Amino acid sequence: MKLPSSRWLRDNCPCTKCLHPITQERTVTLIDVPDVRAAAVNTDSSGALTVDWGDGHIGVFPAELLAERPELTTAPVGLATVLRLDYSELDTAVGMQRWLETLLTQGAIVVEHTPNVDGEVVRLAERIGYARPTNFGTIFDVRSKPDPNNSAYTAAGLDLHTDLPNWAGPPDFQFLHALANEATGGDSTLADGVAIANALRVSEPKTFEVLATTPVPFRFHDSDDDIRFTCPIIQTDAGDNPVAIRFNNWIRDIDPSADDTFYDAYMVLWRMLRDPANVLTLRLAAGDTLCFDNRRILHGRTEFDPQSGRRHLQGCYADRDMVESRLRKLLL
Ligand code: OGA
Ligand code: ZN
Numbered sequence: 316m317k318l319p320s321s322r323w324l325r326d327n328c329p330c331t332k333c334l335h336p337i338t339q340e341r342t343v344t345l346i347d348v349p350d351v352r353a354a355a356v357n358t359d360s361s362g363a364l365t366v367d368w369g370d371g372h373i374g375v376f377p378a379e380l381l382a383e384r385p386e387l388t389t390a391p392v393g394l395a396t397v398l399r400l401d402y403s404e405l406d407t408a409v410g411m412q413r414w415l416e417t418l419l420t421q422g423a424i425v426v427e428h429t430p431n432v433d434g435e436v437v438r439l440a441e442r443i444g445y446a447r448p449t450n451f452g453t454i455f456d457v458r459s460k461p462d463p464n465n466s467a468y469t470a471a472g473l474d475l476h477t478d479l480p481n482w483a484g485p486p487d488f489q490f491l492h493a494l495a496n497e498a499t500g501g502d503s504t505l506a507d508g509v510a511i512a513n514a515l516r517v518s519e520p521k522t523f524e525v526l527a528t529t530p531v532p533f534r535f536h537d538s539d540d541d542i543r544f545t546c547p548i549i550q551t552d553a554g555d556n557p558v559a560i561r562f563n564n565w566i567r568d569i570d571p572s573a574d575d576t577f578y579d580a581y582m583v584l585w586r587m588l589r590d591p592a593n594v595l596t597l598r599l600a601a602g603d604t605l606c607f608d609n610r611r612i613l614h615g616r617t618e619f620d621p622q623s624g625r626r627h628l629q630g631c632y633a634d635r636d637m638v639e640s641r642l643r644k645l646l647l
């Protein structure tokens with residue numbers, strides 16, 4: 316959703332101070348509000364917009380009210396759905412082809428009924444070629460750990476991100492196999508970062524340019540490693556088309572000399588990523604392996620309560636070269 320200006324929001328505030336509860340007519344007069352400035356604006360998962368005016372009153376714009384204003388609604392960008400495939404279909408060339416083609420074209424697919432066996436996610440990647448090792452190993456366990464070296468290994472919610480933007484070559488594809496997902500919370504979120512970048516290029520070319528040219532330093536460090544790479548958030552090809560995205564709030568730095576131009580652009584992107592219309596939420600059941608393009612699709616999860624039930628995912632990565640190679644061989 317496009318965010319209306321503070322003045323429009325105050326002028327149309329649906330609270331009982333600004334809109335008469337019975338006549339449904341406006342009672343606020345803009346000229347009598349000397350300093351129209353929202354102290355905080357929040358969108359919740361229902362799409363409702365809450366504006367705290369900082370003067371003791373709060374306006375809540377229900378999603379239905381905003382939906383009546385087509386000028387404010389933007390067409391959803393990117394992933395509308397995630398296709399699913401049964402693990403048993405991978406025993407056939409047709410199933411393998413559908414898996415890999417969907418991964419390459421749609422950017423994401425869920426393999427259902429993956430055997431609930433330790434290490435299965437790597438064997439899945441080995442149907443393509445080799446799992447790509449990183450500083451987290453060839454396979455990594457995603458669960459709430461006592462001494463985490465990574466936000467993913469806590470119970471915290473993870474905002475949309477790409478993995479390992481701090482590497483010169485981040486892994487192309489990621490597979491996340493749910494062995495157990497019984498905790499409250501822990502739903503998965505996905506957004507098509509390249510589609511969003513494309514939409515941004517059309518709607519706000521200057522913002523796009525800032526995000527495609529300002530170098531952002533990414534860094535992971537723990538007791539064993541210190542891995543750094545500096546690169547703009549949006550990667551473009553020679554024709555200025557977005558081809559990949561690097562986005563990870565907890566392992567990025569921002570140059571202290573960054574000015575409002577960068578922060579404004581960065582916030583525009585954040586707003587698009589927080590727009591429920593652009594985010595697909597799904598819940599992995601035990602046996603589901605979420606496979607996605609880590610250069611194009613951002614992923615995240617909602618916070619979970621580790622006391623409420625077990626949540627254990629195993630993950631690994633794969634390179635595009637092998638995905639394309641396997642598909643070519645299947646098509647021979
Ligand atoms: C990760 C990650 C998502 C999840 O491990 O990189 O984003 O659902 N995990 O726990
Ligand atoms: Zn009001």
Ligand code: ZN
Pocket residue numbers: 467476477478614
């Ligand atoms: Zn991740």
